[in-house]
Amino acid sequence: MANVTFMNVNKTFVSKESTVQALRNVNLELKQDEFVAIIGPSGCGKSTMLKIAAGLDVKYEGSVLLDGQPVTKPSIEKGFIFQEHRLFPWLTVEKNIAANLSLKDPAVRQQVNKVIELVKLSGFEKAFPKQLSGGMSQRVAIARALMHQPQLLLLDEPFGALDAFTRNHMQEALLDIWREHRMTMLLVTHDIDEAIFLADRIVVMEAKPGTIKEIIPIELQHPRTRVSTSFMDYRKRVLYALGGHEEMEPAYSI
Numbered sequence: 001m002a003n004v005t006f007m008n009v010n011k012t013f014v015s016k017e018s019t020v021q022a023l024r025n026v027n028l029e030l031k032q033d034e035f036v037a038i039i040g041p042s043g044c045g046k047s048t049m050l051k052i053a054a055g056l057d058v059k060y061e062g063s064v065l066l067d068g069q070p071v072t073k074p075s076i077e078k079g080f081i082f083q084e085h086r087l088f089p090w091l092t093v094e095k096n097i098a099a100n101l102s103l104k105d106p107a108v109r110q111q112v113n114k115v116i117e118l119v120k121l122s123g124f125e126k127a128f129p130k131q132l133s134g135g136m137s138q139r140v141a142i143a144r145a146l147m148h149q150p151q152l153l154l155l156d157e158p159f160g161a162l163d164a165f166t167r168n169h170m171q172e173a174l175l176d177i178w179r180e181h182r183m184t185m186l187l188v189t190h191d192i193d194e195a196i197f198l199a200d201r202i203v204v205m206e207a208k209p210g211t212i213k214e215i216i217p218i219e220l221q222h223p224r225t226r227v228s229t230s231f232m233d234y235r236k237r238v239l240y241a242l243g244g245h246e247e248m249e250p251a252y253s254i
């Protein structure tokens with residue numbers, strides 16, 4: 001189980017040149033096995049929230065709890081997936097996934113095989129990252145995060161660098177994994193359709209300072225169809241929450 005709570009979180013970056021309030025009064029509770037997407041303009045504090053939840057940033061006011069315990073450092077029950085896959089180019093797929101564990105250990109070997117199968121990369125165990133497409137590399141990154149059976153998966157624009165076709169496939173793959181191996185998901189995305197396709201709730205943020213503007217529950221059954229009327233209604237609703245059509249950045253246009 002993984003229940004995540006942000007309570008009155010405030011985060012300010014202070015430098016000689018400027019003071020930026022990255023997060024102001026952020027309150028959010030992720031229920032066990034819930035899929036929550038965060039969307040909002042550049043600089044509204046999305047990545048900062050993820051880093052705090054991961055335990056990568058502990059300099060903030062307020063509290064962040066994982067199953068009631070303060071998050072104080074990164075740990076294997078919190079998987080993190082970045083926009084770029086961050087694989088080691090000199091290691092094979094299986095060694096990237098095993099990381100510092102030995103593949104000679106039968107339990108490690110078994111778990112590596114399991115997560116490779118989960119991300120549908122069987123047959124590519126011995127391949128090197130340069131032999132993989134962008135989507136396949138990101139699948140390896142997901143497998144690496146799943147290796148330790150995390151209760152919480154934090155995803156920072158994981159499919160942002162992929163073409164639209166591959167991105168749709170990856171969203172479906174992620175959904176399959178989430179539905180089969182329930183875990184709590186916190187996804188940062190700029191893609192409204194991705195948020196609606198995947199999430200139970202969408203947290204819409206605004207910048208300067210970074211605050212939660214609205215939380216939109218997505219009450220659509222899976223599998224969701226991107227062209228359904230109800231999907232399009234949600235798209236309008238999220239666009240509206242983000243600030244209306246006129247002011248949208250190109251990434252938000254439909």
Ligand SMILES: Nc1ncnc2c1ncn2[C@@H]1O[C@H](COP(=O)(O)OP(=O)(O)OP(=O)(O)O)[C@@H](O)[C@H]1O
Nearest residue numbers: 013020021022041042043044045046047048049210
């Ligand atoms: N290490 C840092 N030092 C100073 N300011 C920072 C630092 N990291 C983030 N910020 C500032 O904090 C604010 C929130 O940053 P954050 O990266 O969380 O935004 P974001 O919503 O993820 O943006 P994007 O969509 O562009 O990735 C921004 O104004 C950013 O410039």
